[in-house]
Amino acid sequence: MNGPKKLQQILAVLFIFTILLCSCRKAENTLSTKQEPSLPTIVIGSDNYPPFNYSGTDGKPTGIDVELATEAFHRMGYQAEFVTIDWENKKELLQDGSIDCAWGCFSMDGRMDEYKWAGPYMxxxxxxAVSPDSxxxxxxxxAGKNIAVQATTKPEDIFLNQTDxxxxxxxxxxxxxxRELIYPMLSKGYVDAVAAHETSILQYMSDYHVEYRILDKPLLTVGLGVAFSLDDTSGLNEELSDTLEEMQKDGTSEKIIGKYLAHPSTYxxxxxYEVK
Incomplete structure (x- = not known):
């Protein structure tokens, strides 16, 4: 009788030891995860601008610029955090440190002296664009028509100055x-045309199942970049430029852009390309 009891006691001890060992290992893994230092955050200011930046079905930022930024900064040892800003105030927000950079289908042309830049990356x-029957x-x-644009964009500058x-x-x-208000103004006939990035117009047409006709000749071809304050001394803009170039060469950028736009290599x- 003593034999079976001793065997039961030994098995019980082994069982308890196994549980404790597993618990310790689990605790060690949990502790190890908690001890991993989190990556420093880069705060990126942007606005809603599909397909470059918009809220996904889960409510989180997504789009071309969001994915490019997330990958690029991760390679650089940072985590990207997108915050929605009033795009008109981007320069002030960069200067006072509210954001680290402005990234949102931002044209570099004509603004080289206003910011430190990374890019162009596209x-x-x-x-x-006009109504189909225009x-x-x-x-x-x-000539003599009414046009809607987003404030502080290149189309606004082109039509205000009219140097071309x-x-x-x-x-x-x-x-x-x-920006999204310019399209209803065209659809309702309040203006005769809208001017914006072609990719944005195409995205709006797809999202809302409306049809516009895009004029054959573009207003301007521009390089897109990431803007940093002129007072920024971190050197992040130069490192980001190198990283974006690396992503283009290894095919990462084309893969990301291809999720949102046809013929990604053309972008x-x-x-x-020489920024003007």
Whole structure:
């Protein structure tokens, strides 16, 4: 009788020891995870601008710029945090340190002296779109017309200054703080045309199942970049430029852009592009 009892006692001890050992290992793994230092955060200011930055079905930021930034900063040893800002105030937010950089389909052309830049990481065309039945077919046909744009963008600058001989005198320019408001203004006939990045117009047409006609000749071809304050001495803009170039060469950028746009390689022809 003593034999079976002793065997039961030994098995019980082994069972308890096994549980304790597993618990210790689990605790060690948990402790090890907690002890891993978290990556420093880079705060990126942007606004809602599909397909570059918008809220996904889970409510989290997604889009071309979000994925590019997440990958690039991770390679650099940082984690990217996107915050929604009033795009008109981006320069002030960079200067006071509220954000580390501004990243949101941001055209570098004509702004080289206003920021420290990383990029260009993509090229994009600024275009004019009209209703399908519009009698506007060329840029010259915009003479005397009303046009809606987003405030502080390149199209606003083009139509306000009108230094390009291809740009005629228009009747009125409506600069909207919220980019998404320019499209209902066109659909309802409050303006005759809208001007924005071609990718943004195509995305809006797809999302809301509306049809616009994009004029054949673009307003401008621009390089897209990431803006840092002129007072920034971290050197992050130069490191980010190198990382984005690395991502283009290893195919990562094309893979990311291809999730959102057809013919992604056409947006990556930046090697010979000279920012103006």
């Amino acid at each position: 090229i994009s065309q600024q275009v004019v 009698n506007i077919y060329t840029l010259q046909d915009l 001989p291809d740009i005629p005198n228009i009747n009125g320019l409506f600069s909207m703080q919220n 990556l022809e930046v090697e010979n």
